[in-house]
Amino acid sequence: MNEVLAKTANVDMNVSDEEAIRIEKMNKWYGSFHVLRDIDLTVNRGERIVIAGPSGSGKSTLIRCINALEEHQKGRIEVDGTVLSSDVKNIDKIRSEVGMVFQHFNLFPHLTILENCTLAPIWVRKTPKKEAEETAMHFLEKVKIPDQALKYPGQLSGGQQQRVAIARSLCMRPRIMLFDEPTSALDPEMIKEVLDTMVELAEEGMTMLCVTHEMGFARQVANRVIFMDEGQIVEQNEPEEFFNNPQNPRTQLFLSQILGH
Amino acid sequence: MSDTHAQSVAFVRETQIPPSDPPSSQTGAVKWMHENLFSSWFYGLLTLLSLYVIYVVLAGFLPWLFNGVWQASSIRECREVLDGATGGCFAVLTERWNQLLFGIAYPQDSYWRPLLAFVLLFIAAAPVLFAMLPRQMLLFTAIYPFLAFWLIWGGTILWPLLALAGFIVGYVVFGRLVKQSFAYGFFGAIVAAMITWWIGGFIVPAIAPEQTLLSAVPSRDMGGFMLNMILGTVCVSLSLPIGIVLALGRQSSMPIIKWICVVYIEFIRGVPLITLLFVASVVLAYFFPPGSNLDLVLRVIIMITMFSSAYIAEVIRGGLAALPRGQYEAADSLGLDYPQAMRLIVLPQALKISIPGIVNVAVGLFKDTTLVSVISMFDLVGAIRGPILAATEWNGVYWELWLFAALLFFIVCYGISQYSQWLERQLATDHR
Ligand SMILES: Nc1ncnc2c1ncn2[C@@H]1O[C@H](COP(=O)(O)OP(=O)(O)OP(=O)(O)O)[C@@H](O)[C@H]1O
Ligand SMILES: [Mg+2]
Numbered sequence: 067m068n069e070v071l072a073k074t075a076n077v078d079m080n081v082s083d084e085e086a087i088r089i090e091k092m093n094k095w096y097g098s099f100h101v102l103r104d105i106d107l108t109v110n111r112g113e114r115i116v117i118a119g120p121s122g123s124g125k126s127t128l129i130r131c132i133n134a135l136e137e138h139q140k141g142r143i144e145v146d147g148t149v150l151s152s153d154v155k156n157i158d159k160i161r162s163e164v165g166m167v168f169q170h171f172n173l174f175p176h177l178t179i180l181e182n183c184t185l186a187p188i189w190v191r192k193t194p195k196k197e198a199e200e201t202a203m204h205f206l207e208k209v210k211i212p213d214q215a216l217k218y219p220g221q222l223s224g225g226q227q228q229r230v231a232i233a234r235s236l237c238m239r240p241r242i243m244l245f246d247e248p249t250s251a252l253d254p255e256m257i258k259e260v261l262d263t264m265v266e267l268a269e270e271g272m273t274m275l276c277v278t279h280e281m282g283f284a285r286q287v288a289n290r291v292i293f294m295d296e297g298q299i300v301e302q303n304e305p306e307e308f309f310n311n312p313q314n315p316r317t318q319l320f321l322s323q324i325l326g327h
Numbered sequence: 328m329s330d331t332h333a334q335s336v337a338f339v340r341e342t343q344i345p346p347s348d349p350p351s352s353q354t355g356a357v358k359w360m361h362e363n364l365f366s367s368w369f370y371g372l373l374t375l376l377s378l379y380v381i382y383v384v385l386a387g388f389l390p391w392l393f394n395g396v397w398q399a400s401s402i403r404e405c406r407e408v409l410d411g412a413t414g415g416c417f418a419v420l421t422e423r424w425n426q427l428l429f430g431i432a433y434p435q436d437s438y439w440r441p442l443l444a445f446v447l448l449f450i451a452a453a454p455v456l457f458a459m460l461p462r463q464m465l466l467f468t469a470i471y472p473f474l475a476f477w478l479i480w481g482g483t484i485l486w487p488l489l490a491l492a493g494f495i496v497g498y499v500v501f502g503r504l505v506k507q508s509f510a511y512g513f514f515g516a517i518v519a520a521m522i523t524w525w526i527g528g529f530i531v532p533a534i535a536p537e538q539t540l541l542s543a544v545p546s547r548d549m550g551g552f553m554l555n556m557i558l559g560t561v562c563v564s565l566s567l568p569i570g571i572v573l574a575l576g577r578q579s580s581m582p583i584i585k586w587i588c589v590v591y592i593e594f595i596r597g598v599p600l601i602t603l604l605f606v607a608s609v610v611l612a613y614f615f616p617p618g619s620n621l622d623l624v625l626r627v628i629i630m631i632t633m634f635s636s637a638y639i640a641e642v643i644r645g646g647l648a649a650l651p652r653g654q655y656e657a658a659d660s661l662g663l664d665y666p667q668a669m670r671l672i673v674l675p676q677a678l679k680i681s682i683p684g685i686v687n688v689a690v691g692l693f694k695d696t697t698l699v700s701v702i703s704m705f706d707l708v709g710a711i712r713g714p715i716l717a718a719t720e721w722n723g724v725y726w727e728l729w730l731f732a733a734l735l736f737f738i739v740c741y742g743i744s745q746y747s748q749w750l751e752r753q754l755a756t757d758h759r
Contacts, residue, residue: 135656154664162662172657176675176756185671186661218756238661 081112081289085144086242086273087132092141094127101127103297105141111241114274116284116305119294120320125277128294129244132275133164146241162190165235169247171227173219179206179230180215183237191238198237205233209263225256229263236267243267245276279324285309293317391415395727401720419724420731423715427731430550430705431714437481440541441553444475448560451475456746458753472561479557482543483535489527493520509666546624550705552735557624558706559693559739562631566692567685569632570639571678575669577644588640595637601698603630608702627699635692642684646677679754686747690740697736707732 087109094102101124109115117125130136131143134150134157143150145160174182183202187193193201206212209229211222219227228248235243245264249257261283268274268287278284284291284305291308293301293316301314309325312318365371394414398421399405405416420427429438451471454464473487497520505512549557576588595603607626650673658668678685700709711728715721721728 133660135659158662158664161660164660166657166660168653168657170651170653172651172653174654174657174672174676176679176754186663189667189671190662220756234661 081110084111085109086111086113086146087275088142088144089132090142092131092138092143094124094131094136094138094140101297102131102138105299107292107299109242109273109275111273112271113289114268114272114287115276115290115292116288117275117277117292117294118279118281118284118320118324119300123294124297125294126246129166129246129275129277132242132244133161133166135166158190162186162238163241165238165240165243167228167231167235167243167245167248169251171219171224171231171251173227173231173234175219178216178218179211179222182219182230183234186234187237202233202237205236206230208236208266209233210259223256224252225259228252228256228260232260232263232267242273242275245274245278247277247279249278249280281309281325293320295320387413397421402723403720405724415727416724417727419715419721419727423721426551426710426715427707428551429553430548430710432548432550432705433553434542434544434548437542437544440478440481444478445553445556447471447475447478456750477541479549479553480544480546481539481541483531483539485531485535489524489531492527493523496520496523509664546622549624551710552707554624554699554704554706555693555696555736556739558628558631558696558699561628562635562692562696563689565628565632566636566639566688569636570643571674573636573640574643574647577640578647592637592640595634596641598634600631600634600695601701603634604698604702606630623704627702627704631692631696635688638688638691639685642681642688643677645684646679646681647673649680650676679751682747682751682754686743690743693739693743694736707735 085108087107089105089107092102092105093100105128117128119125127136131138131150132145137152138150146163148156148160148163150156150160173179174185177185180199180202183206184193184195184198187198187201188195203212203215206215209232211226211229211233214222214226214230219230222230232248248264249260252260257280261280264274264276264283265287274287276283276288288305290302291305292299293308293312293314295316301308301312301317303313308317309321312321364374390413392415394409394412395417396405396408396414397417399408399416399418400422402416402419405418409416425435425438429441433441448471450464451468454460454462454468470491473491476490477484477487497516500519501512501516503512504515573588573592576584577592579585579588604627607630608623654672654676655668658672663671697706697708699706700712703709703713705713711732715728716724
């Protein structure tokens with residue numbers, strides 16, 4: 067426990083006052099279904115936020131709005147000083163600054179691991195191929211699978227694929243990383259290797275928004291845990307407070323269910 | 328096995344027993360026949376029956392084939408030579424060889440030109456078909472259409488050069504403008520190419536020399552298997568990119584584009600090709616300003632391309648639909664723009680899924696080129712049906728001619744099919 071606390075303290079020094087993401091009164095509908103209601107959220111640079119909540123509460127939708135994979139209908143989202151509008155230039159700029167890791171990895175099956183990692187730097191950032199490959203190998207080493215670089219995604223285990231997906235995002239040198247349940251499609255023994263990678267990333271001061279049900283990870287890494295239900299942010303607090311002393315009855319119920327067994 | 332027992336076993340063999348042969352009833356031909364041909368009395372009966380059928384067919388066919396007459400000037404002469412024995416009258420193939428391949432009117436002294444174009448076709452197609460060949464070869468592929476046109480149609484080289492110039496100007500303009508946006512580049516390139524062609528259209532007739540290196544051959548003189556090859560190659564290579572654009576357009580989020588593509592595809596698919604060909608042969612001329620005598624072969628190419636591109640679009644749409652949404656989202660989240668996402672992520676995968684369907688359409692299209700015989704063009708089928716079978720010397724030599732036609736088409740179609748299977752194996756990267 068002490069170790070974890072020491073780590074947390076260490077990591078906290080990275081948080082600055084600068085805002086990375088600012089969401090104001092954001093609303094989203096799917097047709098007539100009101101998925102997100104009046105979301106207000108500010109994330110500072112270097113902050114690590116874990117988003118939890120029951121299924122269907124809109125967690126995925128919220129983080130997908132941040133890099134415009136979903137369009138919001140009302141309110142304002144500002145990422146790295148750029149306001150998200152329907153302007154394609156803005157959207158592409160934000161997307162190249164924000165990395166995203168998906169539940170089902172979404173690697174490109176027709177490209178090798180290395181090509182998966184170099185594709186966006188070469189085409190979006192116009193990095194020379196050789197430099198892009200060096201960067202890719204650097205990050206593949208970081209996620210501990212440099213020896214798989216020339217294989218295809220179909221030849222890797224789920225945990226390895228997810229780590230490649232993280233490396234692929236990092237190759238774009240993003241300032242913010244979004245994770246949507248990165249471990250929930252994995253077998254238990256592979257979850258740890260992916261979480262370890264994410265902890266390492268957090269320790270380096272990456273701004274992270276992470277939807278996950280891994281409460282151990284939340285305790286260890288998060289500065290703030292956000293609880294969502296029915297499209298609203300119901301409660302947010304530091305992890306210790308959040309887990310030991312939840313205020314809202316819905317949070318209490320959720321925590322008792324998820325930690326109960 | 329318990330420990331005590333393991334200790335009590337004192338003997339350990341130190342050499343391996345040499346492997347002995349299995350009983351002869353379990354090996355070789357005997358075993359294979361037993362397993363595959365006579366595994367039960369019923370299968371045994373079927374085997375014997377099949378052997379009998381094969382025998383009957385070959386007994387009729389082989390003498391006909393090997394006893395055939397290859398040198399004769401008419402069917403009567405064939406019959407005299409055979410004198411009642413079974414045998415094909417293949418003399419029609421040797422005597423009308425050139426008509427079968429090049430049609431009735433293509434000038435004899437220029438046969439080398441389409442032949443050369445045919446040989447060069449393999450060099451031009453190679454880098455497209457085989458990714459491991461050096462990419463520089465694509466330069467020749469880009470020049471090939473203009474070169475082939477010049478070789479086959481002859482006349483002044485200025486026309487194909489003008490066409491090429493239009494594309495080059497378009498490409499340069501595209502390269503300049505695409506940095507601002509893809510749409511700018513695309514439409515800018517089209518406008519630039521159009522202007523080049525329009526201006527060139529005035530200049531070329533003025534400076535074209537009377538005497539040209541290769542004598543001009545008008546389109547109505549094209550025929551034989553050459554015409555099928557021209558139509559097949561041109562239409563397949565045009566309808567693939569057009570089909571891709573249509574398929575992407577049908578998925579577009581812009582209602583107008585989507586609507587145009589849907590109407591086009593549904594309309595073309597609802598119409599028989601033969602009616603489109605009739606439209607090409609008679610009606611289409613009315614749509615163009617009087618005096619602009621649009622070449623018949625060109626009109627047919629337009630129609631067949633329109634037809635098959637609609638089918639290819641639907642095949643590719645199937646491939647696009649089979650891609651998980653996550654692929655689009657991953658491409659988007661990395662900041663790839665629409666053309667990049669399509670070119671690098673979506674199309675390579677969708678096209679790979681669509682290969683069997685595309686090949687199906689391509690093979691069908693190639694065979695459908697014989698339909699032009701109905702609008703009195705003398706392609707292979709038209710040449711056989713018309714001038715050859717109508718001639719008194721050869722009236723009645725059906726089997727030999729139609730089998731030959733079938734054989735030519737089979738060779739090409741089987742080749743396409745084999746290539747596509749090889750390609751699918753090459754592209755298999757999901758080792759599940
Ligand atoms: N494309 C869509 N069209 C219509 N409704 C949708 C769409 N995507 C999601 N929804 C609905 O929006 C709600 C929120 O979905 P979301 O995926 O954000 O939930 P979540 O909190 O991520 O749930 P989970 O934990 O199961 O992933 C759900 O009720 C879902 O049914
Ligand atoms: Mg979700």
